[in-house]
Amino acid sequence: MVSLKELKKGLLTSLWFVFLTFPIIVIKVDPIQRTVIWRWQNALYMALGTFGIYLLVKYYQHRKENQPSRPKNTEQTESFLHGILQKPLQRKILVGVVATIAVLFPHFFSTYQTNVMTTALMYVVLGLGLNIVVGLAGLLDLGFVAFYAVGAYTYALLNLHFGLGFWTVLPIGGLIAAMFGVLLGFPVLRLRGDYLAIVTLGFGEIIRLILENWGKFSKGPSGISNISRPGFLGMEFSLEQSILYTYYLMILFVIITIFVVNRLQDSRLGRAWIALREDEIACQAMGIDKRKTKLVAFSLGAFWAGIVGVMFAAKTTFINPASFTFLESAIILSIVVLGGMGSIIGVVFGALILILMPEYLRALSEYRMLAFGGILVCMMIFRPQGLISNIRRTYRFEKKPQ
Amino acid sequence: MKQSILQVTGLTMDFGGIRALNSLDLDVKSGEIVALIGPNGAGKTTFFNCITGIYTPTAGDIFLTPPDSSKKISLKGLKPNQVTEKGLARTFQNIRLFAKMTVLENVMIGRHCRTKAFVFGAIFRTAATRKEEKSIIETSYAILEKLGLAEFANEFADNLPYGAQRRLEIARALATEPLLLLLDEPAAGMNPQETIALDKLIKKISLDGQAILLIEHDMQLVMSLSDRIFVMDYGKKIAQGTPAEIRENPVVIKAYLGEEVDA
Numbered sequence: 152m153v154s155l156k157e158l159k160k161g162l163l164t165s166l167w168f169v170f171l172t173f174p175i176i177v178i179k180v181d182p183i184q185r186t187v188i189w190r191w192q193n194a195l196y197m198a199l200g201t202f203g204i205y206l207l208v209k210y211y212q213h214r215k216e217n218q219p220s221r222p223k224n225t226e227q228t229e230s231f232l233h234g235i236l237q238k239p240l241q242r243k244i245l246v247g248v249v250a251t252i253a254v255l256f257p258h259f260f261s262t263y264q265t266n267v268m269t270t271a272l273m274y275v276v277l278g279l280g281l282n283i284v285v286g287l288a289g290l291l292d293l294g295f296v297a298f299y300a301v302g303a304y305t306y307a308l309l310n311l312h313f314g315l316g317f318w319t320v321l322p323i324g325g326l327i328a329a330m331f332g333v334l335l336g337f338p339v340l341r342l343r344g345d346y347l348a349i350v351t352l353g354f355g356e357i358i359r360l361i362l363e364n365w366g367k368f369s370k371g372p373s374g375i376s377n378i379s380r381p382g383f384l385g386m387e388f389s390l391e392q393s394i395l396y397t398y399y400l401m402i403l404f405v406i407i408t409i410f411v412v413n414r415l416q417d418s419r420l421g422r423a424w425i426a427l428r429e430d431e432i433a434c435q436a437m438g439i440d441k442r443k444t445k446l447v448a449f450s451l452g453a454f455w456a457g458i459v460g461v462m463f464a465a466k467t468t469f470i471n472p473a474s475f476t477f478l479e480s481a482i483i484l485s486i487v488v489l490g491g492m493g494s495i496i497g498v499v500f501g502a503l504i505l506i507l508m509p510e511y512l513r514a515l516s517e518y519r520m521l522a523f524g525g526i527l528v529c530m531m532i533f534r535p536q537g538l539i540s541n542i543r544r545t546y547r548f549e550k551k552p553q
Numbered sequence: 554m555k556q557s558i559l560q561v562t563g564l565t566m567d568f569g570g571i572r573a574l575n576s577l578d579l580d581v582k583s584g585e586i587v588a589l590i591g592p593n594g595a596g597k598t599t600f601f602n603c604i605t606g607i608y609t610p611t612a613g614d615i616f617l618t619p620p621d622s623s624k625k626i627s628l629k630g631l632k633p634n635q636v637t638e639k640g641l642a643r644t645f646q647n648i649r650l651f652a653k654m655t656v657l658e659n660v661m662i663g664r665h666c667r668t669k670a671f672v673f674g675a676i677f678r679t680a681a682t683r684k685e686e687k688s689i690i691e692t693s694y695a696i697l698e699k700l701g702l703a704e705f706a707n708e709f710a711d712n713l714p715y716g717a718q719r720r721l722e723i724a725r726a727l728a729t730e731p732l733l734l735l736l737d738e739p740a741a742g743m744n745p746q747e748t749i750a751l752d753k754l755i756k757k758i759s760l761d762g763q764a765i766l767l768i769e770h771d772m773q774l775v776m777s778l779s780d781r782i783f784v785m786d787y788g789k790k791i792a793q794g795t796p797a798e799i800r801e802n803p804v805v806i807k808a809y810l811g812e813e814v815d816a
Contacts, residue, residue, distance in 0.1 A: 411676050418675030419668055419686070426651050426662045433649035436605060438637035438666025438729050447672065 165201035271506040272401040278486040278498040280455030286493035288448035289428025291348040294355025298328040298453035300475035302460020307375040317381040328457020329450040336449035363472040374471025491537025555582040564613035575788040591785035606633040640732035644722040652711035660693035663728025716747040736767040
């Protein structure tokens with residue numbers, strides 16, 4: 152099954168890994184005793200582990216080669232989900248089930264878990280916003296968190312200085328973030344791919360650094376606290392009620408976002424975005440105004456981030472620039488990539504998986520980033536199109552004129 | 554005498570020190586099929602890129618005259634999308650379809666510049682937007698049918714056979730309702746049967762009064778289709794005339810086959 156040659160290669164691989172990880176896992180410096188502890192047994196574990204994984208991978212490769220029907224299986228599960236979404240009745244049942252779970256969730260789980268779920272839902276909206284820019288229009292944006300920060304700080308500052316409430320600031324936050332989207336959009340109109348990614352990355356950092364260093368304006372790293380929670384017709388909520396209320400608000404936002412993004416995607420504008428992603432020159436030659444289309448994508452994506460930012464500030468009642476690091480952008484981007492670029496349902500799944508998993512795997516918290524990276528690497532190798540790829544393929548079937 | 558749709562005068566394009574186009578004059582009259590031929594590197598595609606706004610020409614004028622008016626529209630300095638809006642649609646030598654969109658959607662993109670629904674209409678799906686969307690689908694489908702692509706309507710564009718991809722490029726360009734259709738080597742890479750089918754197709758499109766300017770290397774196709782031919786070499790126009798005239802023109806023969814060396 153596994154040949155001698157492969158065994159040798161596996162041995163070499165594990166040795167190589169031991170060598171690579173040697174400084175981290177074997178050497179440990181004890182600063183108090185001023186001694187170096189050599190944990191040789193770790194090297195052995197690493198070697199055995201790597202070797203085992205290597206054999207496992209080889210085994211699966213052999214099995215895949217011997218059974219060519221295996222990859223079809225995964226496709227079937229995917230088309231199964233697509234099938235449900237295509238049929239109106241089954242789709243209604245699915246939506247009904249999901250809605251029931253969503254409504255009943257806080258009643259069966261603790262406040263803590265409701266809170267975690269609210270956070271996950273916020274990332275769903277963030278993911279859907281970024282999906283417009285990255286998934287549909289194909290503009291790689293690594294500074295998306297900047298708009299999130301703009302929304303959050305809009306609410307925090309307006310609440311601090313003018314006492315404006317959540318519902319007043321919600322549209323303002325969205326619009327200011329959208330404005331920043333246009334602001335970022337203008338200089339990067341001519342850029343594509345890597346260059347665009349670098350500029351957006353810089354933009355994200357600039358916003359964060361401004362918030363961190365312009366103390367008079369943003370109160371710097373110490374952040375802004377005592378932000379009002381979302382209200383409802385002037386009612387006073389206890390903390391627990393407020394968490395519940397925020398949860399249902401977030402559900403509402405998710406529904407609205409899905410509705411709007413879905414409509415945008417199926418419109419003349421959505422087609423223009425996808426055409427822009429596919430081929431910029433051909434897109435222009437077909438009469439699509441590149442500048443306008445890109446700016447609209449940037450500002451609409453940013454709008455959702457701004458909305459979620461306001462929500463975030465209201466939910467946590469405290470914000471500081473540390474919440475808006477590049478890592479945050481990376482997570483949102485991973486949600487889109489993991490879920491499936493341009494696929495709404497994929498992004499929803501991606502957000503739930505990426506945000507809920509670390510919460511429920513607290514035991515592994517130290518290795519979170521490692522697992523995160525591992526998952527993404529595996530995804531790119533085995534399913535580059537994402538968990539649930541876009542179902543654009545057939546959506547116009549019934550509309551054929553007779 | 555028929556009215557000119559496209560008038561190009563003194564078109565010059567420099568890339569650094571290289572003059573890719575040298576004071577080129579060309580005109581296309583309404584309903585005509587005009588071919589632009591020349592050896593490789595003569596500047597034919599540069600010419601297309603100049604008049605469609607991808608490059609900005611160094612000197613010269615480009616005018617488009619809609620058949621129902623006598624007002625000339627200058628295309629010089631416009632962006633590619635504006636040029637398309639004014640009525641000049643092109644296909645690409647190396648196929649540039651939207652690979653991950655369906656065939657129907659590819660053509661629907663062509664309708665973009667003739668429709669106007671935007672963010673508001675898309676989100677609220679107003680009556681006007683729905684009507685517009687329906688007309689986009691119907692028009693696009695009709696164009697697919699005309700070009701024999703209706704059976705592929707819901708396939709991804711990159712799954713089409715080669716000849717069909719070429720036809721889809723033409724369909725997409727036709728969807729923009731061009732005054733003048735520019736075809737950049739439509740027969741490149743086609744087998745003889747496909748070329749014959751293409752010949753018929755272009756004639757069919759031309760029957761509707763569509764003016765066509767094409768770049769092509771397949772001489773049989775050029776001779777069969779064109780009303781007039783322009784010949785370029787080294788960025789200059791070296792001859793123009795009917796197919797019969799061009800066939801006999803010694804300058805053209807020299808450009809293509811080289812000069813006989815006197816012993």
